[in-house]
Amino acid sequence: MGLLVGCLGALTGIGGGIILVPLLTLLWHVPLHAAMGVSLIAVVAQSTGAAATPGRDTLRNDRVAIFLETGAAVGAVIGAILTAHAPLPLLSILFGLLLLFASYSAFRKTGRPETDAATPDITNCDGWAGRLQLHGECLDRGERTRYRAQSVWSGWSTMTVAGFLSGLLGVGAGAVKVIAMDQIMKLPYKVSTATSNMIVGLTAAAGIGIYLKNGFINATLATPVVLGMVGGAMLGTRIITHAPVKPLRVLFNAVVLSFGLLMIARGVGL
Amino acid sequence: MSIQTDLATGSNRLLQWLLLVSLSMLVAGGILFLAHHGMTWPAPHAANHGDAALRSIPYALHPGSGRFWMELGLALLLWSPALRLCGLLWHFIRIGDWLYLSMTALLLALIVHSLLP
Numbered sequence: 001m002g003l004l005v006g007c008l009g010a011l012t013g014i015g016g017g018i019i020l021v022p023l024l025t026l027l028w029h030v031p032l033h034a035a036m037g038v039s040l041i042a043v044v045a046q047s048t049g050a051a052a053t054p055g056r057d058t059l060r061n062d063r064v065a066i067f068l069e070t071g072a073a074v075g076a077v078i079g080a081i082l083t084a085h086a087p088l089p090l091l092s093i094l095f096g097l098l099l100l101f102a103s104y105s106a107f108r109k110t111g112r113p114e115t116d117a118a119t120p121d122i123t124n125c126d127g128w129a130g131r132l133q134l135h136g137e138c139l140d141r142g143e144r145t146r147y148r149a150q151s152v153w154s155g156w157s158t159m160t161v162a163g164f165l166s167g168l169l170g171v172g173a174g175a176v177k178v179i180a181m182d183q184i185m186k187l188p189y190k191v192s193t194a195t196s197n198m199i200v201g202l203t204a205a206a207g208i209g210i211y212l213k214n215g216f217i218n219a220t221l222a223t224p225v226v227l228g229m230v231g232g233a234m235l236g237t238r239i240i241t242h243a244p245v246k247p248l249r250v251l252f253n254a255v256v257l258s259f260g261l262l263m264i265a266r267g268v269g270l
Numbered sequence: 271m272s273i274q275t276d277l278a279t280g281s282n283r284l285l286q287w288l289l290l291v292s293l294s295m296l297v298a299g300g301i302l303f304l305a306h307h308g309m310t311w312p313a314p315h316a317a318n319h320g321d322a323a324l325r326s327i328p329y330a331l332h333p334g335s336g337r338f339w340m341e342l343g344l345a346l347l348l349w350s351p352a353l354r355l356c357g358l359l360w361h362f363i364r365i366g367d368w369l370y371l372s373m374t375a376l377l378l379a380l381i382v383h384s385l386l387p
Binding site: 219 | 296355383385
């Protein structure tokens with residue numbers, strides 16, 4: 001199952017954790033907290049795996065990552081503390097809503113070009129971006145683009161909410177993090193995704209200690225899932241050029257939507 | 271080679287090794303576990319309130335057991351974000367960026383505190 005989730009995640013761009021938790025709970029009847037604990041480990045493994053691949057994170061902006069992570073990490077710790085006390089049906093409903101949001105977000109992304117439509121306006125920027133040096137240059141397809149962050153504190157607040165969701169529901173919440181950087185801070189899309197990849201790993205690590213303290217991590221459950229996900233991600237990256245990615249994305253999106261509805265139904269006791 | 275490229279290459283290599291070692295431990299642990307448990311794996315739904323033994327590797331389990339190696343592999347994996355922050359800390363020290371050095375140190379302290387027993 002980890003192999004399948006890792007492979008589909010690499011092919012469709014939807015993070016592994018968000019599909020792993022409903023699969024484990026709905027199909028394999030794993031307790032929700034244990035599934036979320038495994039998912040957080042898988043998020044760290046995927047983030048480290050991507051960082052270990054040469055050339056994958058050259059677009060990353062370290063200052064943006066560190067600045068935003070200060071909010072996300074605090075959010076993750078608060079979320080992880082609350083998850084132990086929150087009623088399971090409520091967590092199930094919240095997870096379902098997150099799945100619906102991820103499906104909507106992925107649906108909007110389908111058909112959108114991978115490169116940015118316009119060069120970000122670097123003259124009209126937030127004063128805080130200058131003070132915090134949240135700017136940079138990225139080389140994309142041979143073209144050098146300069147960029148500078150906007151709406152810095154709105155981006156930081158959204159990232160804190162993303163961190164909270166990560167800690168509360170045991171996911172990477174990459175979709176929300178990319179929105180914070182791409183749509184709110186107006187950073188180039190590829191810089192946002194590369195930076196988000198680092199932030200999801202750091203946020204998961206900040207929240208996972210609380211999961212450990214509460215006994216939500218089980219090695220015999222996590223080991224095969226993590227091995228499968230890393231193997232699946234490698235396989236997905238290799239076959240992405242040959243696989244019918246667009247129909248797969250539509251199909252996977254439909255699965256995410258169905259899981260979202262099922263998690264909500266489970267939460268309300270249907 | 272610039273400081274940034276130098277750091278990225280060094281950090282990539284270190285993370286590659288860390289990932290390789292931790293995955294090898296997970297595979298070895300899985301094989302040992304199967305060998306010691308008559309080739310059967312615990313059912314996923316039995317994972318209710320999993321053990322928190324990732325914190326107590328040096329004390330609770332015997333190095334000959336499969337679980338020891340699985341837990342050590344997972345623990346190594348969980349420490350990889352802290353390693354990335356150490357790399358960034360070194361980078362900010364080298365370029366003398368005290369603001370980001372402080373933020374990175376704060377994050378590193380939070381993650382280390384979260385992962386330590």
